[in-house]
Amino acid sequence: MSHATRPIPLSPVLSFSALRRARGTRTRSVLDAGEARFVTSGRIAIGLALREMGIKAGDKVLVPAWHSPSMVPPVLWRGAQPVFYQLRADTSADLADIVDKLDDTVRVLVVTHYFGFPQPEIATLRALCDARGIRLLEDCAHCLIGEHQGRPVGAWGDYAIASSMKFLPIYEGGLLVSARHSLRQVALRSAGPGFEAKIALASLEKAFAHGRLRAARAALWLPMKARDAAWGMLKRRTKAGAVPLAPDSSDSSFNFDPRWIDKRSSWFARLVTRLASPARIAAARRANYERIDANLRGLPGGRALYPRLPDGTCPWVFPFLADDPEALCERLRQAGVPVVRFGLPLWQGVDDSVCATSARLSRHVVGFACHQELQEQELAWMIETIRKALA
Numbered sequence: 001m002s003h004a005t006r007p008i009p010l011s012p013v014l015s016f017s018a019l020r021r022a023r024g025t026r027t028r029s030v031l032d033a034g035e036a037r038f039v040t041s042g043r044i045a046i047g048l049a050l051r052e053m054g055i056k057a058g059d060k061v062l063v064p065a066w067h068s069p070s071m072v073p074p075v076l077w078r079g080a081q082p083v084f085y086q087l088r089a090d091t092s093a094d095l096a097d098i099v100d101k102l103d104d105t106v107r108v109l110v111v112t113h114y115f116g117f118p119q120p121e122i123a124t125l126r127a128l129c130d131a132r133g134i135r136l137l138e139d140c141a142h143c144l145i146g147e148h149q150g151r152p153v154g155a156w157g158d159y160a161i162a163s164s165m166k167f168l169p170i171y172e173g174g175l176l177v178s179a180r181h182s183l184r185q186v187a188l189r190s191a192g193p194g195f196e197a198k199i200a201l202a203s204l205e206k207a208f209a210h211g212r213l214r215a216a217r218a219a220l221w222l223p224m225k226a227r228d229a230a231w232g233m234l235k236r237r238t239k240a241g242a243v244p245l246a247p248d249s250s251d252s253s254f255n256f257d258p259r260w261i262d263k264r265s266s267w268f269a270r271l272v273t274r275l276a277s278p279a280r281i282a283a284a285r286r287a288n289y290e291r292i293d294a295n296l297r298g299l300p301g302g303r304a305l306y307p308r309l310p311d312g313t314c315p316w317v318f319p320f321l322a323d324d325p326e327a328l329c330e331r332l333r334q335a336g337v338p339v340v341r342f343g344l345p346l347w348q349g350v351d352d353s354v355c356a357t358s359a360r361l362s363r364h365v366v367g368f369a370c371h372q373e374l375q376e377q378e379l380a381w382m383i384e385t386i387r388k389a390l391a
């Protein structure tokens with residue numbers, strides 16, 4: 001069996017079951033942590049959070065040495081200076097190094113819950129920030145959903161951000177959340193009808209490309225043709241220098257375009273976010289994660305980054321610590337298995353001298369899809385292909 005003609009989706013795609021509810025217990029998400037604003041990406045939410053905190057030139061923002069390069073431009077946009085702190089091998093923030101780096105100009109500590117696994121010492125980090133008068137920005141880009149020590153993720157930070165695109169079948173979407181501060185003054189407006197249409201149709205097209213929503217595809221064939229025509233017209237009318245129809249964050253670049261700072265997420269993305277069931281998504285992701293874990297355990301060539309999946313954790317991807325990541329990724333690429341390389345490359349200048357652990361994680365961690373929209377045969381084929389690539 002091969003998936004060469006119908007590639008395995010690396011991130012969730014829209015399906016008829018995507019909005020189905022799960023029975024049983026309620027699962028909380030960052031939306032349960034506090035007041036929320038729907039924006040177009042996680043990085044825009046970081047920019048807004050920093051603006052709300054009054055970050056300006058001369059301020060320093062502590063950023064983990066293992067990061068998405070998209071986390072840094074919002075700091076520079078404020079005129080502030082990013083300072084990179086070290087991580088431990090288990091991806092926890094190195095408290096001693098953070099304390100070492102504190103001075104009067106450090107205003108914000110950014111803490112990332114990698115791959116959906118909450119930072120074990122988040123309560124201590126919160127207490128440290130309170131004691132030193134520093135703001136905590138909780139980066140939930142990898143954990144839209146989850147609970148830790150009895151609270152929803154996002155409840156510790158002064159502000160929390162999320163990247164809804166990483167968990168839901170949508171083309172743009174980020175969240176700014178605060179359990180501590182009012183977001184009343186954060187005013188957002190629509191990016192316009194062209195944007196609204198593009199986002200809805202892009203989600204449908206991605207679903208069709210992966211063989212989902214077949215009935216809808218047939219029904220929509222004519223409207224899609226009409227859309228292509230309208231789209232061409234709209235593009236011709238979009239003047240140079242005007243706000244592009246979708247943010248850079250939607251096409252896997254790390255750019256930060258401040259023109260999106262005051263734009264509301266699309267109607268379609270907000271609808272999907274509101275309708276999606278955290279319980280169903282968490283249950284499916286956890287089951288897929290556990291299955292990948294069980295099937296790769298004990299094989300040569302590497303190991304799971306985390307020894308176990310804690311209760312309440314909803315994983316983003318399955319992070320595998322590969323001995324020879326380049327060879328593994330090349331074999332997987334040839335076979336057609338998509339992978340995530342988080343934090344590769346790192347921000348310019350962040351290397352072994354800044355944090356050897358982060359540099360090693362950046363090079364060696366390979367993420368496998370475990371999202372809720374993987375179909376049984378896709379998951380089975382992916383696991384078998386990874387096993388062969390490791391053997």
Ligand SMILES: *Cc1c(COP(=O)(O)O)cnc(C)c1O
Pocket residue numbers: 040041042043044067068070071112139141142162163164165173174249
């Ligand atoms: C993806 C990511 C972001 C930014 O999210 P976008 O929605 O892509 O802008 C922030 N932090 C981390 C850790 C990420 O992986």
